[in-house]
Amino acid sequence: xxxxxxxxxxxxxxxxxxxxxxxxxxxxxxxxxxxxxxxxxxxxxxxxxxxxxxxxxxxxxxxxxxxxxxxxxxxxxxxxxxxxxxxxxxxxxxxxxxxxxxxxxxxxxxxxxxxxxxxxxxxxxxxxxxxxxxxxxxxxxxxxxxxxxxxxxxxxxxxxxxxxxxxx
Numbered sequence: 001x002x003x004x005x006x007x008x009x010x011x012x013x014x015x016x017x018x019x020x021x022x023x024x025x026x027x028x029x030x031x032x033x034x035x036x037x038x039x040x041x042x043x044x045x046x047x048x049x050x051x052x053x054x055x056x057x058x059x060x061x062x063x064x065x066x067x068x069x070x071x072x073x074x075x076x077x078x079x080x081x082x083x084x085x086x087x088x089x090x091x092x093x094x095x096x097x098x099x100x101x102x103x104x105x106x107x108x109x110x111x112x113x114x115x116x117x118x119x120x121x122x123x124x125x126x127x128x129x130x131x132x133x134x135x136x137x138x139x140x141x142x143x144x145x146x147x148x149x150x151x152x153x154x155x156x157x158x159x160x161x162x163x164x165x166x167x168x
Contacts, residue, residue: 003122004050004066004097004114004120005064005097005116007050007051007052007066008052008053008064008065008066008097009052009064010052011051011052011053011054012051012052013049013050013051013052014049014050014122015047015048015049015050016047016048016122017045017046017047017048018045018046018047018048018123018126019044019045019046020041020042020044020046022123023046023123023126023127023130025127025131026127026130026131027041029131029134030074030075030076033076033077033079033134033138034077034079034082035075035076035077036077037075037084040075040084040086041075043075044072044073044074044075045072046070046071046072046126046130047070047071047072048068048069048070048071048122048126049067049068049069050066050067050068050122050125051066051067051068051069052064052065052066053065053066053067053094056096056111058096061098063096063097063098064096064097064116065094065095065096065097065111066094066095066097066114067092067093067094067095068091068092068093068094068095068125068126068129069090069091069092069093070089070090070091070093070126070129070130071088071089071090071091072088072089072130073086073087073088073089074086074087074089074130074134076135076138077138078138078139078140078144079137079138079139080139080140080144081140081144083140083144085138085139085140087135087138089130089133091129091130091133093112093129094110094111094112095111095112095113095114096111096112096113096114097114097115097116098113098114098115098116099115099116100115
């Protein structure tokens with residue numbers, strides 16, 4: 001019996017805190033998004049709670065359930081002005097444990113499926129959910145303060161042509 005199976009069937013709870021060093025794929029994704037502040041990356045903490053829930057019926061099959069809560073503040077960077085734009089995340093997920101997903105589970109968009117007996121670790125499960133929650137493009141909702149919104153004065157190119165014609 002894997003740890004997830006035991007948690008779900010005995011409705012136990014486990015919680016903890018992860019650092020970025022234990023989440024290498026998240027660290028790589030943050031670097032790809034332009035996060036280079038070493039101090040912010042070193043200070044990053046991800047808190048999680050994994051709780052076994054009472055079994056739930058999908059069609060006529062009762063499946064063990066898990067609830068995962070993840071909280072963190074990611075030190076993201078605005079893609080428009082490159083200013084720090086920290087983003088607080090408070091995510092909740094429910095998982096049904098099964099060897100294969102029943103049809104009724106595939107129709108429920110609020111419950112994900114975890115393979116029963118899989119060797120998935122808590123770290124990889126938390127990291128998977130954080131990676132899927134990352135925004136594609138991080139930008140301030142309002143206009144960026146440090147970004148100049150107006151263009152400088154440009155001479156009209158036709159005025160230069162007109163001047164050439166007048167010079168003749």
